[in-house]
Amino acid sequence: MNESLYKKRRETLLEKMQEGVAVLTNARLQTRSNDTEYPYRPNSDFYYLTGFKEDNSILVLIKTADETKCLLFVQKKVPEMELWTGKRLGVDAAKERFKVDEVFISEDFEKEMKVLMAEQHLLYYDLFSDDVLYKQLRALAKEMLHTRTVIVSPRSFSDITKLTQEMRLIKSREEIVQIKKALAITQKAHHHAMKVCKPELDEFVLQAEYEYIFKKEGAYSDAYTTIIAGGNNANTLHYINNDAKLKAGDLVLVDAGCEYGFYASDITRTYPVSGTFTQAQKELYEMVLDVQLKIIKAIKPKGSKKALQALSERLLTEGMVKLGILEGHVKTLMDEKSHKKYYPHGIGHWMGIDVHDPCPYSDDNGDEILFAEGMVLTIEPGIYLPEEDEALPEKYRGIGIRIEDDILVTKEGCENLSGSIVKSVAEIEAICKNK
Numbered sequence: 266m267n268e269s270l271y272k273k274r275r276e277t278l279l280e281k282m283q284e285g286v287a288v289l290t291n292a293r294l295q296t297r298s299n300d301t302e303y304p305y306r307p308n309s310d311f312y313y314l315t316g317f318k319e320d321n322s323i324l325v326l327i328k329t330a331d332e333t334k335c336l337l338f339v340q341k342k343v344p345e346m347e348l349w350t351g352k353r354l355g356v357d358a359a360k361e362r363f364k365v366d367e368v369f370i371s372e373d374f375e376k377e378m379k380v381l382m383a384e385q386h387l388l389y390y391d392l393f394s395d396d397v398l399y400k401q402l403r404a405l406a407k408e409m410l411h412t413r414t415v416i417v418s419p420r421s422f423s424d425i426t427k428l429t430q431e432m433r434l435i436k437s438r439e440e441i442v443q444i445k446k447a448l449a450i451t452q453k454a455h456h457h458a459m460k461v462c463k464p465e466l467d468e469f470v471l472q473a474e475y476e477y478i479f480k481k482e483g484a485y486s487d488a489y490t491t492i493i494a495g496g497n498n499a500n501t502l503h504y505i506n507n508d509a510k511l512k513a514g515d516l517v518l519v520d521a522g523c524e525y526g527f528y529a530s531d532i533t534r535t536y537p538v539s540g541t542f543t544q545a546q547k548e549l550y551e552m553v554l555d556v557q558l559k560i561i562k563a564i565k566p567k568g569s570k571k572a573l574q575a576l577s578e579r580l581l582t583e584g585m586v587k588l589g590i591l592e593g594h595v596k597t598l599m600d601e602k603s604h605k606k607y608y609p610h611g612i613g614h615w616m617g618i619d620v621h622d623p624c625p626y627s628d629d630n631g632d633e634i635l636f637a638e639g640m641v642l643t644i645e646p647g648i649y650l651p652e653e654d655e656a657l658p659e660k661y662r663g664i665g666i667r668i669e670d671d672i673l674v675t676k677e678g679c680e681n682l683s684g685s686i687v688k689s690v691a692e693i694e695a696i697c698k699n700k
């Protein structure tokens with residue numbers, strides 16, 4: 266994406282801010298063990314506002330009555346360090362690249378902040394997750410508070426992510442393009458895996474097949490840890506052990522999506538390990554699929570996630586009654602929340618730079634935010650029937666099914682961005698057999 270897009274986002278953020286100073290840091294390196302680190306991923310808000318991927322970089326936005334300013338702190342170029350950890354952009358190149366007012370080296374952050382914080386009442390930062398920065402800013406503010414020559418210094422701290430998360434709710438055309446690129450790769454991975462899946466394969470080997478396609482097709486990483494849940498493992502909602510063997514006759518539930526250009530995709534498909542659904546699996550699968558299709562159809566501007574949740578609970582309860590999984594009247598069962606036992610989760614979530622995009626679901630009055638053009642959400646109804654649950658018809662025990670797509674709200678209705686990843690019984694069986 267080009268630099269003016271990031272500049273525009275910073276300007277929008279400055280418009281939303283009250284007078285004050287905002288500090289946003291990029292993600293910090295995370296230790297894996299001893300002196301080795303996890304692969305680096307930038308902080309989502311920081312990336313949204315800069316497009317910059319280097320750690321130890323900081324964005325500072327200043328808003329006063331007369332002007333706004335945007336500063337960037339980047340790592341100093343140190344050849345001995347770059348030999349080990351790779352090239353750094355450095356101040357000069359950063360000045361060229363970023364449309365900001367000034368660029369400093371990160372080491373000067375505290376020194377510069379003392380100047381920038383003077384005469385300011387309000388400091389914005391990531392209030393809930395950046396404890397390191399909090400300590401640093403609080404120490405600075407305290408020092409200024411006790412400096413007799415400083416008349417005004419920050420006494421209020423506010424959460425910057427409230428403002429960035431509101432901005433990230435509506436995706437721009439450029440962002441939709443990124444999500445579509447991620448989904449094109451995720452589609453290839455799911456179709457490839459359906460072909461190579463077979464009995465006695467280790468779940469983590471099937472996981473590797475997904476990751477192989479992600480990387481081969483240019484996605485550096487998955488957007489979240491892949492769930493490969495064969496048979497009854499699908500009834501553990503966040504099963505990521507992936508260390509069992511896939512069994513003939515079982516279904517495998519795969520929740521896998523790549524991240525492309527730091528945009529997520531989030532797709533679940535459930536398919537037969539041996540390539541053919543049994544009659545019982547097919548009955549359950551088609552029930553869930555029918556519910557999913559109906560919910561997607563209901564998505565349009567001014568609609569709401571709460572309404573979709575209610576619809577999904579009613580439709581799944583009706584389906585479960587029809588199949589003899591639940592007994593009684595749909596309304597009574599729902600009042601008693603009996604359906605929650607087998608459909609315990611939400612119908613979906615916002616998706617974007619984060620797979621669970623942290624955008625708001627309700628406004629400042631507590632009213633639900635209604636769908637609008639440019640929002641992206643997942644739709645993922647599921648049904649989970651543990652093998653040890655003797656209240657269930659025997660033929661359904663040990664089956665877990667979820668079907669998940671990524672949906673864009675459009676002007677008129679919605680677009681299923683992942684609509685070409687196969688999901689009907691006939692399509693799945695055809696691709697599974699096409700080895």
Ligand SMILES: [Mn+2]
Nearest residue numbers: 531643645669
């Ligand atoms: Mn999801």
